[in-house]
Amino acid sequence: MGAESIYMDNAAATRLDEAVLDAMLPCYFDTFAVATSEFGYSQGLEARELLDGARATLAAKLGALPEEFVFTSGHTESSNLALKGVALALGQKKGRHIIVSKIEDFPVLQSARALEKQGFTVDYLDVDETGLVRTGQLLELLSNQTILVSVQHANQEIGTLQDIEKIAIICREKGTLFHTDATHTFTRVPLDVQKIPVDLITVSAHTIHGPKGIGGLYVRKGTPIAKIMDGGFQEFDLRAGTENIPGAVGFARAAELVTPEENLRLQEIRDRIIERIAQTIPQVTLNGHRTNRIPHNANLTFHFVEGESITLHLDMHGIAVSTGSACFSRSLEASHVIMGIGGDHERAHGSIRFSLGRYNSMKEVDRVVEILAEVVKQLRIISPLGKIGGE
Amino acid sequence: MLEHFKHPRNVGSMENPDGKATEGSPACGDMVSVYIKVDEASKKISDIKFESYGCASNIATGSIITEMAKGKTLEEAKQLTWKDASAALGGLPPIKAHCSVLAIEGLRGAIQNYEERHDLVKVKEPTTEAIVLKRLKRVMNPLKGLDMVATKLVKSVEVKDGIIRIAVDMPANHQFAAAIRDEARERLETLWDIKGVEIEFN
Numbered sequence: 001m002g003a004e005s006i007y008m009d010n011a012a013a014t015r016l017d018e019a020v021l022d023a024m025l026p027c028y029f030d031t032f033a034v035a036t037s038e039f040g041y042s043q044g045l046e047a048r049e050l051l052d053g054a055r056a057t058l059a060a061k062l063g064a065l066p067e068e069f070v071f072t073s074g075h076t077e078s079s080n081l082a083l084k085g086v087a088l089a090l091g092q093k094k095g096r097h098i099i100v101s102k103i104e105d106f107p108v109l110q111s112a113r114a115l116e117k118q119g120f121t122v123d124y125l126d127v128d129e130t131g132l133v134r135t136g137q138l139l140e141l142l143s144n145q146t147i148l149v150s151v152q153h154a155n156q157e158i159g160t161l162q163d164i165e166k167i168a169i170i171c172r173e174k175g176t177l178f179h180t181d182a183t184h185t186f187t188r189v190p191l192d193v194q195k196i197p198v199d200l201i202t203v204s205a206h207t208i209h210g211p212k213g214i215g216g217l218y219v220r221k222g223t224p225i226a227k228i229m230d231g232g233f234q235e236f237d238l239r240a241g242t243e244n245i246p247g248a249v250g251f252a253r254a255a256e257l258v259t260p261e262e263n264l265r266l267q268e269i270r271d272r273i274i275e276r277i278a279q280t281i282p283q284v285t286l287n288g289h290r291t292n293r294i295p296h297n298a299n300l301t302f303h304f305v306e307g308e309s310i311t312l313h314l315d316m317h318g319i320a321v322s323t324g325s326a327c328f329s330r331s332l333e334a335s336h337v338i339m340g341i342g343g344d345h346e347r348a349h350g351s352i353r354f355s356l357g358r359y360n361s362m363k364e365v366d367r368v369v370e371i372l373a374e375v376v377k378q379l380r381i382i383s384p385l386g387k388i389g390g391e
Numbered sequence: 392m393l394e395h396f397k398h399p400r401n402v403g404s405m406e407n408p409d410g411k412a413t414e415g416s417p418a419c420g421d422m423v424s425v426y427i428k429v430d431e432a433s434k435k436i437s438d439i440k441f442e443s444y445g446c447a448s449n450i451a452t453g454s455i456i457t458e459m460a461k462g463k464t465l466e467e468a469k470q471l472t473w474k475d476a477s478a479a480l481g482g483l484p485p486i487k488a489h490c491s492v493l494a495i496e497g498l499r500g501a502i503q504n505y506e507e508r509h510d511l512v513k514v515k516e517p518t519t520e521a522i523v524l525k526r527l528k529r530v531m532n533p534l535k536g537l538d539m540v541a542t543k544l545v546k547s548v549e550v551k552d553g554i555i556r557i558a559v560d561m562p563a564n565h566q567f568a569a570a571i572r573d574e575a576r577e578r579l580e581t582l583w584d585i586k587g588v589e590i591e592f593n
Contacts (some may be wrong), residue, residue: 306421307448309396316397326419326536327446327490334420334536343418345536346567349444382402382411382450384424384442385570387535 005318006364010207010296010357011156011184012322015355016250017209017358023253024211026289027246035243051245054252061255062201063192070235074215075204079107079150081217082179082200082230082241087115088150088226090177095145101125101133103340105156107111107202108181112150125151130289131160135170146176152193153182153201156235156314157324157337157353159297161189165196168283172197177223183207183215187258188266199223209358210254214247257358267295267358269365272383273354274298276369281376287338287351296356299324301338301347305379310352313375319368324351392480399454401461411509412500413574415531417538418489421445421530423453425497427460427514429505430563434465437542441497442535448483450477452491456498465502471495500529507581518582520548523555526578533567539575542574555579563592 007015027050035051036044050068059069072078083098100112102124112122123141133151142149151169154161164180171178179200182191186203193201200223204215208363219225230341231240239275277284277300287299306325314321322328323337325348334348343351354368405411405426409440413424422445428438429522439461441453456476460468462556473492477589478481483491506512516522527548528540546558557575572590 061529090512304444306445306449309450312396316393325446327449328488332418332486332489344534346533349420349533349536382399382442384404384422385444385567390582 005320006226006368007319007320008360008364008368009320009322010355010360011353011355013206013212014209014357015359016211017254017257018258020210020250020253024246024250025269027249031245035245047243047245050249051243053250054245057252058203058216058255059218061187062203064192065221066192067236068219068221069240070217070219071216071243071251072217072239072246073213074206075105075181075202076107076215077229077239078202078204078215078217079105079179079181080111081225082202083108083111083115083150083227085238086177086179086200086223087118088122088151088228089121089224090147091120093224094129094147095122095143096147097123097143097145098148099123099125099138099141099146099164100150101127101152102150103127103131103155103337104150105183105302106178108150108152109336121145127340129153130226131158131337131341132289132292132294133162133167133329135163135166138167138170140286141279142170142174142176144175146174148177148179149377150181153180154186154189154294154297155288156184156336157335157351158299158341159184159293160289161185161292161294164191164198168196168198181230184297185308187255188263188294188296193218193220200225205251205254208254208258211250214244214251216251228323262358263295266360269356269362270295270298270354272362272365273369274300275382276365280369280373286342287341287347296355299351300354301343301351302376303346303350304383305350305376307350307352309379310350310372310375313379314368314371317371322355324353325349368384392448392451393482394482395451395454397441401440401454401457402442403440404442405438408440408501410501410503410505411577412497412504413531413577414493414500414529415533416445416449416489416493417536417541419446420531420533420536421449421490421493422533423449423493423497425453425457425494427498427501427505429465436460436463436465436468439498441494443494444585445493447485448540449490449493452483453494453497455479456494460498460573469502470501471498475575504577504581507583508511510583512583515583516556517545518550518584520550522582523548523550523557523579527557527575530574530578532571539571544571553584555585555588555589557559557590559590559592561592566591568592577592
């Protein structure tokens with residue numbers, strides 16, 4: 001595919017920024033020692049300094065204290081720790097009821113299902129056709145048995161931004177802990193724990209041009225939570241394991257490199273994609289909220305054609321995107337997000353997600369839309385449903 | 392396989408086909424339509440076309456199976472299997488069996504449709520509501536990715552004096568109403584003792 005390739009699947013994984021690697025490399029060769037306490041040897045102290053520095057940088061991005069930021073292996077572990085850790089800490093003391101939205105990403109959703117098998121009761125919040133949860137339903141479901149509410153900051157597929165401030169305030173008033181999965185918003189959309197009473201936040205480096213295998217969980221001071229990974233006493237005794245210092249340093253550098261200007265630039269590219277597709281291709285539906293969405297996501301359904309066929313054709317032109325089609329998923333299930341927003345199977349079948357990152361440019365848009373228009377046209381010609389649209 | 396996906400052969404619909412069928416996959420929601428022209432004397436497939444609302448494996452199998460069936464007699468074409476198609480494509484992943492088998496089912500369905508239209512069916516049994524429902528189970532509801540019976544679109548079925556009456560729980564102006572009506576009708580009107588099919592929407 002060569003130099004012509006266009007990558008628009010940044011919600012799945014991002015290309016590492018060279019500046020991130022530059023920051024990480026010394027941690028492998030010079031400061032490779034395990035982080036030790038102040039009574040340890042000097043290499044260990046240097047490693048400790050690097051780890052603490054990275055922690056402070058990342059915590060500050062959320063308006064948090066350094067000791068409120070726990071490093072993990074990524075967003076999957078962070079969300080597992082948030083849900084299972086709170087369940088472990090409060091399941092016997094307070095109650096066994098948890099509320100999550102039905103369009104959460106798999107780490108939250110599957111952690112909730114795992115807890116159900118252990119006897120916890122889980123309610124799944126509905127979302128409206130734009131992907132927003134209704135706070136009215138949340139209020140109805142909350143009880144004094146509810147130990148945790150988990151609603152994502154933004155959706156992984158359709159990019160809808162939840163009003164987590166409102167949700168957090170409701171939870172705080174009811175005395176229930178609130179976790180939000182901010183994997184797709186961290187540094188892209190402001191989130192300040194001084195302003196919003198959220199107790200736990202999942203973040204990850206893999207979506208912001210940082211390394212894979214490093215993430216974090218913000219844990220507000222005093223939050224009852226138990227460790228789920230047993231071993232040493234690292235990470236304030238919340239996550240055992242030799243610290244991934246290169247990862248932590250890379251994560252912090254990656255977070256520093258995201259700027260408001262970049263986010264604005266991505267939003268302009270996103271708007272251009274949506275606009276050009278609307279102008280060029282008939283029978284298309286935008287999935288998610290028109291305005292309450294992250295700057296770097298566009299998700300559209302191309303009716304009467306199947307998403308995996310679209311992605312494969314685009315791949316032949318060097319363009320990488322993803323789809324919510326059942327054919328594309330390993331489970332052969334249509335996207336639970338598109339189905340969750342009241343979409344039907346047909347809408348999931350032809351849905352395509354464009355997720356942007358640092359290395360996308362405005363000039364890529366015209367080529368993507370031009371090729372996409374041709375691919376969709378060809379696939380509609382061979383589709384038995386293609387004529388229904390009356391093209 | 393990629394070649395057949397990129398440049399599928401025998402794509403399109405056909406005016407006045409001698410036999411046709413549409414099959415859907417309950418697993419993933421893919422759909423395939425197959426149309427055939429049959430030479431009456433030799434009973435050979437003289438022309439064949441297909442349409443696909445599906446993934447790469449689905450499209451590629453439609454392409455290869457129509458290539459393989461062309462020129463064969465109906466009896467020979469009936470013997471074609473998913474394994475034959477998979478082998479000809481250089482091997483398909485097992486997880487894709489459900490979407491690629493559709494094209495084979497489409498081909499067999501089109502042959503069956505031809506045989507029913509030309510009174511070539513050997514065993515004749517009177518049409519019952521159970522037989523009608525069995526056929527409707529092969530009509531896909533694109534909204535759900537499942538058939539119209541499983542998705543409770545069928546409110547009632549009545550078979551009386553050679554007329555089938557079906558009530559469908561869907562607004563008449565729905566985007567898929569016409570497609571579902573046409574497909575249900577095609578599956579039923581070829582039954583040997585049926586004179587008419589009436590389908591009512593909400």
